[in-house]
Amino acid sequence: MSRSRYTQRHCCQYQWSTLELLPETRAFQGSIFQKHHGFSTSASDGASAGADEEKGTIPVTFVSKDGEEIPIQVPIGMSMLEAAHENDIELEGACEGSLACSTCHVIVMDMEYYNKLEDPADEENDMLDLAFGLTETSRLGCQIVASPELDGIRLAIPAATRNFAVDGYVPKPH
Amino acid sequence: MAIFRARRVLWRSFSTVSSHPLRVCIVGSGPAGFYTAEKILKTHQGSQVDIIDRLPTPYGLVRSGVAPDHPETKNVINQFSRVAQNGRCSFFGNVALGSSISLVELRELYHVVVLAYGAESDRVVGIPGEDLKGVHSAREFVWWYNGHPDGRNLDPDLKNTDTAVILGQGNVALDVARILLRPTSELAITDIASHALTALEQSSIRKVYLVGRRGPVQAACTAKELREVLGIKDLYIHIKETDLKITPADEEEMKNSRIHRRIYELLSKAATAGPSRPSSGQRELHFVFFRQPDRFLESYDKKGYVSGVHLEKTGLKGIGSGKQIAIGTGQFENLSCGIVLKSIGYKSVPVDDLPFDNQKGVVPNVKGRVLSDNSGDPTSFENGLYVCGWLKRGPTGIIATNLYCAEETVASLSEDLELGVLASTTRLPKLGRDGLLQILDNRNVRVVPFSAWERIDKEEKRLGSLRNKPREKLTSWEELLKVAGSE
Numbered sequence: 001m002s003r004s005r006y007t008q009r010h011c012c013q014y015q016w017s018t019l020e021l022l023p024e025t026r027a028f029q030g031s032i033f034q035k036h037h038g039f040s041t042s043a044s045d046g047a048s049a050g051a052d053e054e055k056g057t058i059p060v061t062f063v064s065k066d067g068e069e070i071p072i073q074v075p076i077g078m079s080m081l082e083a084a085h086e087n088d089i090e091l092e093g094a095c096e097g098s099l100a101c102s103t104c105h106v107i108v109m110d111m112e113y114y115n116k117l118e119d120p121a122d123e124e125n126d127m128l129d130l131a132f133g134l135t136e137t138s139r140l141g142c143q144i145v146a147s148p149e150l151d152g153i154r155l156a157i158p159a160a161t162r163n164f165a166v167d168g169y170v171p172k173p174h
Numbered sequence: 175m176a177i178f179r180a181r182r183v184l185w186r187s188f189s190t191v192s193s194h195p196l197r198v199c200i201v202g203s204g205p206a207g208f209y210t211a212e213k214i215l216k217t218h219q220g221s222q223v224d225i226i227d228r229l230p231t232p233y234g235l236v237r238s239g240v241a242p243d244h245p246e247t248k249n250v251i252n253q254f255s256r257v258a259q260n261g262r263c264s265f266f267g268n269v270a271l272g273s274s275i276s277l278v279e280l281r282e283l284y285h286v287v288v289l290a291y292g293a294e295s296d297r298v299v300g301i302p303g304e305d306l307k308g309v310h311s312a313r314e315f316v317w318w319y320n321g322h323p324d325g326r327n328l329d330p331d332l333k334n335t336d337t338a339v340i341l342g343q344g345n346v347a348l349d350v351a352r353i354l355l356r357p358t359s360e361l362a363i364t365d366i367a368s369h370a371l372t373a374l375e376q377s378s379i380r381k382v383y384l385v386g387r388r389g390p391v392q393a394a395c396t397a398k399e400l401r402e403v404l405g406i407k408d409l410y411i412h413i414k415e416t417d418l419k420i421t422p423a424d425e426e427e428m429k430n431s432r433i434h435r436r437i438y439e440l441l442s443k444a445a446t447a448g449p450s451r452p453s454s455g456q457r458e459l460h461f462v463f464f465r466q467p468d469r470f471l472e473s474y475d476k477k478g479y480v481s482g483v484h485l486e487k488t489g490l491k492g493i494g495s496g497k498q499i500a501i502g503t504g505q506f507e508n509l510s511c512g513i514v515l516k517s518i519g520y521k522s523v524p525v526d527d528l529p530f531d532n533q534k535g536v537v538p539n540v541k542g543r544v545l546s547d548n549s550g551d552p553t554s555f556e557n558g559l560y561v562c563g564w565l566k567r568g569p570t571g572i573i574a575t576n577l578y579c580a581e582e583t584v585a586s587l588s589e590d591l592e593l594g595v596l597a598s599t600t601r602l603p604k605l606g607r608d609g610l611l612q613i614l615d616n617r618n619v620r621v622v623p624f625s626a627w628e629r630i631d632k633e634e635k636r637l638g639s640l641r642n643k644p645r646e647k648l649t650s651w652e653e654l655l656k657v658a659g660s661e
Contacts, residue, residue, distance in 0.1 A: 019523060033247065074532070092574075092577060094250040094253065094577075095246050095247060095249045096249040096252065098246035098249060099246070100244065100246035100247045100249070101250070101573065102570075103577060122397075122401065123395070125578075126396070126397040126401065127398065129396060129397055129433045129436060130396060130433075130572055130574070132574070132578060138473040146316055147176065
């Protein structure tokens with residue numbers, strides 16, 4: 001059941017590779033996200049401007065590993081993992097949302113939205129320990145549930161880096 | 175960036191442009207094998223992928239390694255089963271590399287062979303007494319309680335003693351401790367092998383020691399597993415408070431690692447949380463740090479049987495890049511027990527005509543491309559031969575680690591295809607699946623295709639439903655092949 005899936009394919013490679021190039025300076029990430037948030041919203045004027053109260057959905061934008069922006073509508077109460085799968089977005093979900101893996105790891109691109117989310121429970125934090133490319137605004141996609149206040153949230157799917165490390169080694173201090 | 179996009183489009187259409195569909199054989203059907211298959215099927219439309227496994231059952235350690243009381247971790251099987259059911263993919267069980275078909279033959283039959291058969295052997299401690307009865311590797315013990323047909327006859331003696339010593343403090347060690355200490359009523363509704371459940375119900379083991387060479391900051395387990403073992407009902411946990419003392423080097427290690435920080439916090443809390451001594455009849459779990467095994471002690475009454483471990487106290491020494499290793503201090507003590515489980519790591523097994531690094535226990539490779547030898551010459555590769563998973567990286571990581579490992583190996587493969595590195599083989603048609611099945615038929619190998627595994631799966635679930643278990647595993651080769659072959 002794929003709702004209005006916009007086919008905008010404007011190149012966000014620049015934006016994404018900027019993120020990858022700054023592994024040591026995650027303090028920057030908040031500000032970089034803000035900057036590009038401005039860039040993207042002005043460009044993606046095709047996406048809905050707000051929550052669709054009647055249909056009970058909110059607009060959410062996924063940014064794929066290649067930097068492709070995919071705006072979708074997510075029913076309130078649905079998890080982001082489920083929404084991704086409904087829209088054929090490539091987000092892994094090995095344990096199918098049961099908090100037994102970290103493959104649905106997403107990065108909340110704006111600190112403002114990250115702060116709106118409830119703090120992760122111990123169980124989620126335990127799984128985030130093992131996520132690849134963990135950042136300060138990382139969450140598990142299966143634990144982010146659509147609500148009206150998350151209207152417009154942007155979630156980036158981390159790229160599998162060439163230098164992936166094993167045993168859930170987290171490359172940056174956190 | 176635009177070039178990257180174009181390249182991907184090129185890869186996708188490569189197989190259709192070439193007149194010969196790409197035929198790939200993957201050896202091993204665990205996470206490494208299945209994630210590799212999925213990636214190849216997706217990236218190379220028109221490719222045909224065959225996955226072989228020496229067992230009649232697929233999924234590798236997801237079936238035989240993940241603990242019975244961790245069913246959610248096994249959900250990934252649903253994803254893998256969808257891959258196996260893809261029209262361009264076939265699973266062939268009961269086909270062993272080496273005895274059923276050789277590597278040379280596979281490389282003749284397929285354009286590409288990816289070895290993903292993991293690590294089926296063990297690191298040895300290398301100390302006296304290691305072959306005393308009662309000293310087992312954790313791998314064998316895990317195979318035993320998970321119903322692996324090669325683990326059925328382990329027959330560990332859980333009745334002669336009340337104490338088990340586990341060497342190692344990684345997740346496998348914690349799994350073993352948990353299975354030994356959990357109330358069996360909780361295990362009875364899991365897919366644990368019934369012979370193991372029976373043995374555990376009759377077990378006299380009440381005390382388990384988890385022994386690590388280094389300190390709590392270096393413990394190799396992860397938070398979920400540690401939290402779980404600390405939360406077992408009515409279990410007395412003992413951690414020496416003096417072991418929790420940390421040095422500046424320890425602080426540095428924790429500063430750079432979220433996992434180690436959280437593990438240390440969990441252990442610290444557990445050290446002071448509970449009562450200071452066990453109540454009568456209570457089961458006990460002891461975390462022993464800074465001790466390395468010097469030798470296994472032999473029983474006086476029962477010759478040939480283990481009766482304890484002679485341990486040496488250790489101290490930590492920094493070896494640069496933030497790492498600390500254990501160094502013996504020359505002070506010793508004994509820890510009595512009737513069974514020892516060594517959980518110090520797995521090791522891969524070499525096969526004929528395959529370059530192998532005996533020291534690291536892996537196939538020498540660069541990003542999954544198999545090197546022709548160990549000499550370190552990074553330019554001489556084995557054409558069309560790739561490696562993924564533990565055989566490539568060593569026996570570490572979680573299921574998801576193979577996702578990234580497969581991406582890397584398949585990226586190397588795709589690059590080789592595009593750059594024409596494999597042109598000499600891809601230029602020719604290969605017999606692939608048909609050729610393989612013909613040879614196996616000539617050799618009277620009873621191939622177990624996916625549909626036959628589905629018969630096993632259905633029967634196990636049926637038997638399980640009679641006992642309030644998700645499945646009752648078939649644990650002998652005979653039973654498995656019989657059900658696979660039946661209509």
